[in-house]
Amino acid sequence: MRLLTFFGMDAMALTRAQFRPKQIWQLPLLLTSLGLFGYAGYLVIDPKPGLTLAQRIDVAQIYVRRNEPETAITLLNKELNASKIPPAQEARIHLLLAESLAKGQQVNHLNIESNHEQIIEQTSMALKLGVKGDADTYRRLAESYQAMDKSGDAIAAYRRAAELDPDHSSPLLRRVVELQLASDNSQGAEAALSQYLKSAELPPEDRAWAMGRKARILADRGEVKEAGELLEEALKLDANPLAQGAAHYYQGYCAWKQDDLPQAERLLRVARDQLKAGDPLDAHAAYLLGRIYQKKDDPRQAISFYDYVVNEHPESDPAPLARLGRGQCRILLGEAEPGLADLHELVRFIAAKPSRDTYRLPAIAGFQQALSTLSAQENLKGALEVLADEQSLDANPGPDFFGRLGAIYERRADQLEKSPVNIAKAEDVAKQQEQVSALRANAGQAYAALSHKLTGADDRANAEALWHAIGLFDRAGAGQLTIVALEQFLVDRPSDALAPEARLRLGRAYLAGGQFDKAIKVFQVNQFLSPQSLAASKSGVPLAQTYIAMGSEHFAKAERVLLAVVENNPILTPEAEEFREALFELAQLYYRTGRYEEAIGRLEEMTQRYPNDTQSGRITFLMADSYRKSAALLADAAKVPATQPTVAAGAAATPTPAELAAARDEAAAARTQRLTRAGDLFSQTIERFGRPDSSSAPTDVLYQKLAWFYRADCMFDLGRYEDAIRFYSSATLRYQDDPAALAGYIQIVNAYCALGRREDARAANERARWLLRKMPTDAFDKAKSSLSKQYWDDWLKWSSDSGLLAHR
Secondary structure, three states: OOOOOOHHHHHHHHHOOOOOOHHHHHHHHHHHHHHHHHHHHHHHHHHEEOOOHHHEEEHHHHHOOOOHHHHHHHHHHHHHEEEEEEEHHHHHHHHHHHHHHHHHHHHHHOOOOOHHHHHHHHHHHHHHHHOOOHHHHHHHHHHHHHHHHOOHHHHHHHHHHHOOHHHOHHHHHHHHHHHHHHHHOOOHHHHHHHHHHHOOOOOHHHHHHHHHHHHHHHHOOOOOOHHHHHHHHHHOOOHHHHHHHHHHHHHHHHHHOOOOOOHOOOOOOOHHHOOOOOOHHHHHHHHHHHHHHHOOOOOOHHHHHHHHHHHOOOOOOOOHHHHHHHHHHHOOOHHHHHHHHHHHHHHHHHHHOOHHHHHHHHHHHHHHHHHHHHHHHOOOHHHHHHHHHHHHHHOOOOHHHHHHHHHHHHHHHHHHHHHHOOOOOOOHHHHHHHHHHHHHHHHHHHHHHHHHHHHOOHHHHHHHHHHHHHHHHHHHHOOHHHHHHHHHHHHHHOOOOOOHHHHHHHHHHHHOOOOHHHHHHHHHHHHOOOOOOOOHHHOOOHHHHHHHHHOHHHHHHHHHHHHHHHHHOOOOOOHHHHHHHHHHHHHHHHOOOOOOHHHHHHHHHHHHHOOOOOHHHHHHHHHHHHHHHHHHHHHHHHOOOOOOOOOOOOOOOOOOHHHHHHHHHHHHHHHHHHHHHHHHHHHHHHHHHOOOOOOOOHHHHHHHHHHHHHHHHHHHHHHHHHHHHHHHHHHHHHHHOHHHHHHHHHHHHHHHHHHHHHHHHHHHHHHHHHHHHHHHHHHHOOOOOOHHHHHHHHHHHHHHHHOOOOOO
């Protein structure tokens, strides 16, 4: 059999009490014990056979009575290891082991869970083997059940102990009542009290105690008058100050239930004067006074009472709720950090043991009050902590919780987005944006959970919550969450009025996620199912963008879709955002495919229709570059052809030299006009973009840089070399850490050469070499420059040494 050991035996040995006659219950037992103990000592020194098993068990029992339970446990373990033990004797050993463990805890002031488990196990084994337990057996069993938070088993054991010893049942029945009240079983407690009060031989002090407890139950039920009558009678039964203090406490409690705060405060203060500091009701009275002052909007005075309960009565029943009240008051005073610490500690306390579940609902109600305070104070970070505490106490909260959670997450995201950040530090900006997106995604998930909770209960609210979640996911850039929510919306509500808009959003989400085939299908279905809806018309632009993203072989499809949006569209007018987007996409498509004349036409249309467009910088740049590139195409037409084309028989007549010259002159004039126009538009682009910062889009930053250099290129191509040198100089100064500046210097050198200013050209070449030396190495990363730093060094050295820049 397994040996039983006592945890904490060393401590027992150190604190072993000296044997004193006053510790023995009665003189005959003392004399018998002394005789058996002397013989047991003799056997320990010189063990010889002769004692029966029953006598050896008696010896162990003597050690227990002498407050030496560890020795008893050692002897009893030896007996359990014997080969054969009669059931009756084995039962007695198990029962005595349980008694030894209980005695050890009592002597050494211990309360160890594993010992209580052993007491329960050993007692249960003894009872199964046929022992008829007495009142002490069941009392001991009940105390261990109580320590293990097994209230139901403890109550049953206390009742059995009271039945076996009716003459000493009062303290046991009191424990039954207290356990039932602590378990929120007021009905069972009232029944037990009624039975308790039936005893005609009940001492007045015990009767007064029972009346007080019953009065509280009646007051909680709203029967305050009946409770008051009981308390008046209780005051007459026992003049002891402690009993009087208890009665006054319950009277104060009744006044509190009736919202008579002045009377409640007076009676509770009287009660505290009469009760001892260590009395449990003193803690209850102080807690109620804290509640009274909290209700009177005096949080500092309330905290003083809550502090007393938490610090002086930490194990009392109201201590957890006092911590809750203190946390609420601290938050009300703006002391959020210690206040939240109180709430977090309360959560840990409740979660530690199942028996503390009775505090769960009051705690949740208190958390909701704290949430309201923090929300009004705009302490949304703290509010989220309180919501987390609330959810930890309720694993399956109702719809209201998720509505509050979503609203706080959403407000916190807006608050953080508006908070100041150092825009000069890109990592700080990125971190803030990441946090804002995460908060909005969390808000979306809370509203999605709210929608799920409302399924079957409120169809309209269900749809509104899910739609709101979709909007939050979209703003957060949480593509996959957006897709899942939209797919769910369309599965649940295919005929909903918002279904076309949902399909439009779903297609955009697919497009953003690179799921092009799904995006095209959703957009086309939207146009087919809801051809007259605004959402279906809005599907055109993202459908075209999807085709464009799929590659040049789909550009023709994209063009047809975009033309359908901007030409003869009865639903979308030029004032619509989608019309503007389609026009811009069409212009970009023409630009990308080298159809510069058509690009210019669409871009000119945009500048006329939308003079204050937010993308005016991009529009102006694309128009300028379309003029520049179309001018480059005209350059060939302005040249004299090397040979005349051969004309087949029957073809049109060959142009005359005069006609060819006129065509060349016309092309040259058009080229000059376009380059001039391009230069002006590049200047406008620079002005409209202004100085870029960390919030500028990468495309805008690139277009602005190109505008500086392309403007100079236009002047160079026009032969306006002085203007070209001036513009290149401005561009290279602005972008002196960019390899593009080196290309600009080469053009400056070329312009000086074209002007015959060789010295200036050579000086410009040397400035370029100096600029190259000081330019950071990472400026030539493949992602930033197609030419290496060494290439540029070789080129500039060659141009310097070649003699091309020598004075002539």
